Amino acid sequence: MSIVLGVMEEGLIYAIMALGVYITYKILDFPDLSVDGTFPLGAAVTVMLILKGVNPFLTLFLAFLTGAFAGCITGIIHVKFKVRDLLSGIIVMTALYSLNLRIAGKANVPIFSQETIFENAWLESMVSEALEPYLVALILLVIVVVCKILLDLYLNTRSGFLLRAAGDNDVLVTSLAKDKGMVKILGLAIANGFASLAGCVYCQQKGFFEISTGTGTMVIGLASVIIGMKLLKRFNSVKATTAVITGSVVYKACVSIAIAMGMAASDLKLITAVLFLVILVVSNRTEGKVKIAGKKGK
Amino acid sequence: MLELSHIHKYYNAGTVNEMCLFQDFSLTIQDGEFVSVVGSNGSGKTSMLNLICGSIPLDSGSIRIGGKDITNMPEFKRQRKIGRVYQNPAMGTCPSMTILENMSLADNKGKPFDLRPGTNRQRVDFYREQLKSLGLGLEDKMDVKVGVLSGGQRQAMALLMSTMTPIEFLILDEHTAALDPKTAEIIMQLTGKIVEEKHLTTIMVTHNLRYAVEYGNRLLMMHQGHAVMDRAGAEKTNTQIDEILEKFNEISIECGN
Numbered sequence: 001m002s003i004v005l006g007v008m009e010e011g012l013i014y015a016i017m018a019l020g021v022y023i024t025y026k027i028l029d030f031p032d033l034s035v036d037g038t039f040p041l042g043a044a045v046t047v048m049l050i051l052k053g054v055n056p057f058l059t060l061f062l063a064f065l066t067g068a069f070a071g072c073i074t075g076i077i078h079v080k081f082k083v084r085d086l087l088s089g090i091i092v093m094t095a096l097y098s099l100n101l102r103i104a105g106k107a108n109v110p111i112f113s114q115e116t117i118f119e120n121a122w123l124e125s126m127v128s129e130a131l132e133p134y135l136v137a138l139i140l141l142v143i144v145v146v147c148k149i150l151l152d153l154y155l156n157t158r159s160g161f162l163l164r165a166a167g168d169n170d171v172l173v174t175s176l177a178k179d180k181g182m183v184k185i186l187g188l189a190i191a192n193g194f195a196s197l198a199g200c201v202y203c204q205q206k207g208f209f210e211i212s213t214g215t216g217t218m219v220i221g222l223a224s225v226i227i228g229m230k231l232l233k234r235f236n237s238v239k240a241t242t243a244v245i246t247g248s249v250v251y252k253a254c255v256s257i258a259i260a261m262g263m264a265a266s267d268l269k270l271i272t273a274v275l276f277l278v279i280l281v282v283s284n285r286t287e288g289k290v291k292i293a294g295k296k297g298k
Numbered sequence: 299m300l301e302l303s304h305i306h307k308y309y310n311a312g313t314v315n316e317m318c319l320f321q322d323f324s325l326t327i328q329d330g331e332f333v334s335v336v337g338s339n340g341s342g343k344t345s346m347l348n349l350i351c352g353s354i355p356l357d358s359g360s361i362r363i364g365g366k367d368i369t370n371m372p373e374f375k376r377q378r379k380i381g382r383v384y385q386n387p388a389m390g391t392c393p394s395m396t397i398l399e400n401m402s403l404a405d406n407k408g409k410p411f412d413l414r415p416g417t418n419r420q421r422v423d424f425y426r427e428q429l430k431s432l433g434l435g436l437e438d439k440m441d442v443k444v445g446v447l448s449g450g451q452r453q454a455m456a457l458l459m460s461t462m463t464p465i466e467f468l469i470l471d472e473h474t475a476a477l478d479p480k481t482a483e484i485i486m487q488l489t490g491k492i493v494e495e496k497h498l499t500t501i502m503v504t505h506n507l508r509y510a511v512e513y514g515n516r517l518l519m520m521h522q523g524h525a526v527m528d529r530a531g532a533e534k535t536n537t538q539i540d541e542i543l544e545k546f547n548e549i550s551i552e553c554g555n
Contacts, residue, residue, distance in 0.1 A: 154413075158402075158410070158411040158412055159412055161416040162411040168395065172392055176377070177375065177378040179374050
């Protein structure tokens with residue numbers, strides 16, 4: 001039971017980030033590596049704020065904003081300075097490594113004794129003992145569902161329509177007398193806001209900030225998006241955002257099965273990479289032809 | 299009124315592959331004119347459209363719309379007053395969005411893309427009516443993704459979408475070239491109808507000499523960056539296909555084709 005809970009918790013945390021990767025990868029068709037930097041950025045900002053005594057719930061919004069700001073930088077580097085998409089992300093990711101260290105103060109910062117969104121006086125007074133083991137998962141579920149609903153709502157606004165158009169056919173965005181560059185920057189901001197929010201939640205759940213947590217974030221996000229879309233493709237009524245969240249939980253389940261089968265915890269990134277490769281190969285096998293036809297249409 | 303004056307445009311300037319496309323090219327298009335542009339490949343037809351729309355920069359010269367200089371205006375800002383339909387039917391629509399969503403996008407051109415609902419429910423009937431006028435049965439497929447439509451259906455939608463909001467210029471870039479003859483015919487009739495109804499100033503590049511003769515009130519033949527034939531009004535009305543074909547052969551032979 002505790003393993004299932006653990007998978008749920010991890011899966012839900014990374015699902016927030018995966019929602020962001022869904023925006024960049026699926027909607028904008030932009031391979032955004034800056035999430036590897038904005039995920040720990042959210043964590044760094046959060047520990048810094050919590051240690052300063054800021055309300056942990058407030059850190060959720062502040063982390064989102066900080067991540068969104070970093071996403072803007074990636075977008076500006078790409079759009080205004082015409083640097084290739086992958087390189088723009090790498091530049092921001094690399095710069096953030098040092099910035100995160102500066103913000104957090106050092107490579108490992110514990111916040112065990114501090115109040116977090118999972119452990120605070122208000123929650124303790126509210127929640128009965130029987131519910132306690134499920135508390136973290138429940139809180140995470142609420143956060144993820146709120147994020148999902150907000151994103152779904154956004155994607156159905158006029159601004160959201162334009163974002164979807166920008167990834168689909170950016171010529172049309174220009175035809176609509178809109179600057180496609182600005183739309184891309186906006187999309188990157190939202191995506192990295194989500195990644196940073198995930199980092200914020202992650203460090204509060206784990207009780208510490210760790211500089212290396214960001215490595216491989218994008219791979220996890222991509223894997224979640226691809227698995228989710230693949231698994232739930234035949235169900236037309238399932239929204240893409242729901243699929244992404246499911247994908248994230250399934251992915252984390254796969255990883256913990258691998259560990260349960262005898263892999264060491266230190267092999268985690270290796271498992272991450274190999275699993276991602278397997279997913280890519282499998283999805284290429286089944287989708288290769290369709291994808292080429294789709295690309296031609298562009 | 300659209301004025302291109304003293305346009306110079308080189309490709310690959312400063313390299314061994316330098317190619318002069320326009321040298322002191324000037325053209326004035328009056329309001330309400332429907333200009334058909336013909337010419338061989340590489341004669342500068344599409345480049346002219348790209349210069350007008352701002353898709354490519356020019357080396358010198360100026361472009362004015364209604365007396366206002368737009369030479370340095372970015373492409374997306376010019377599009378406020380311009381509707382453009384491309385040769386590739388996929389360029390005018392979003393394949394992963396539904397017909398309704400595409401119509402809503404087009405309808406919002408010139409207005410802010412903010413956090414209001416993407417589709418204005420009160421406009422749905424209007425969209426349906428517009429689609430119905432195409433006669434392709436699209437009005438019953440409002441929730442179908444545009445990606446599954448045929449090239450002709452997409453091009454009809456692209457035409458509708460680019461002329462839905464008030465624009466001053468309609469730019470048609472070989473917009474029937476990728477379609478089968480029957481569909482091309484339908485799209486051309488539709489084009490003629492829309493241009494007439496909305497009194498749009500139109501520039502249409504085409505390889506189909508018959509369309510060039512049948513449609514429009516001015517005919518332009520481009521060759522090596524110059525207009526070698528420019529007929530308007532009665533002179534255009536009396537122009538026959540044979541005459542254009544003859545002129546076309548003349549310039550082609552010059553090139554050794």
